[in-house]
Amino acid sequence: MPSYSFVLNGKPVTVEAPADMPLLWVLRDLLHVTGPKYGCGVGVCRACTSHLDGAEIQPCVVPVADCVGRGVTTIEGLADGDTLHPVQQAWLDCDVAQCGFCQPGQIMAAAALLKKTSRPTDDDIDRIENVCRCGTYSRIREAIKKAADADDQVTRPGRSHP
Numbered sequence: 324m325p326s327y328s329f330v331l332n333g334k335p336v337t338v339e340a341p342a343d344m345p346l347l348w349v350l351r352d353l354l355h356v357t358g359p360k361y362g363c364g365v366g367v368c369r370a371c372t373s374h375l376d377g378a379e380i381q382p383c384v385v386p387v388a389d390c391v392g393r394g395v396t397t398i399e400g401l402a403d404g405d406t407l408h409p410v411q412q413a414w415l416d417c418d419v420a421q422c423g424f425c426q427p428g429q430i431m432a433a434a435a436l437l438k439k440t441s442r443p444t445d446d447d448i449d450r451i452e453n454v455c456r457c458g459t460y461s462r463i464r465e466a467i468k469k470a471a472d473a474d475d476q477v478t479r480p481g482r483s484h485p
Contacts, residue, residue, distance in 0.1 A: 329390040331356070332400025338387065346382035346390055347371045350397060358398035358427040362454070369453040372428035372435075373397045379435035398427035401434060410434045413470035421457035429453050433467045442471055 328337040331354065338353050345364075350356040350373075359382055362370035366381035373382050374396040375389075382395075401408045407415075410433045420426045432451045440447050448464050455463065 325388075327387050327391050329392060330394040332396055333394075340387050342388040343386045346373075346380075346385045346387050346395065349387045350382060350395075356397050356399055360424055360427060362425070362428075367452075367454075368425070368428075369432060370425050370428045372431040372453060374431060374435060377435075377438065379432055396431075398431055401430065408434060409470040409473040410437065410466070413466040413473065417462050417466040417469060419459055419462040419466050421459050425453060425455050425457075429455065429463060433463070433470065436467065437471055443467060 324339045325342060326337050326339045327342075327349075328335065330336070331350075336354060338349055340349050340353060347359055347361060347364075350359055351361070359373050360370040361383065362368035364383050366384040369381055371381055371383045373380055374394075375385065376393050377396075402411060408430075410430050414420065414426065414430055419429075429451075432453050436443055436447060436451060445464065448467050451463075
């Protein structure tokens with residue numbers, strides 16, 4: 324069986340797997356990273372949303388062979404040590420999670436959005452296609468805006484850390 328090497332949450336890993344094995348199953352079954360959730364297996368529900376070289380992906384439809392030499396980040400790798408990512412902190416502050424199943428994917432999609440668009444509009448946020456069965460979309464919107472404000476506080480020169 325071929326082996327594939329990539330960086331997972333900042334650490335190099337090598338796995339033996341079929342070339343067409345979806346990254347989600349490599350993460351969950353071979354590397355025991357359980358943050359990305361299996362929802363639909365066709366990239367629609369986005370419960371598995373993660374990042375590949377900083378860009379949002381759905382690992383249920385990305386073959387492991389496409390990840391060789393690249394960086395994969397899951398919800399487990401989003402924080403900076405003990406310091407939560409601004410989106411993670413905003414999720415807690417806004418009490419977003421209800422059942423919690425979709426939340427890792429929601430957070431990863433929000434982090435990707437904020438990386439591209441530091442001050443997202445409601446239309447920008449509405450373009451996030453992750454499904455939340457509990458319907459916490461208004462709290463998700465609130466948390467994304469709060470994270471944008473927190474990130475703005477940290478990254479703008481002349482402003483103090485929140």
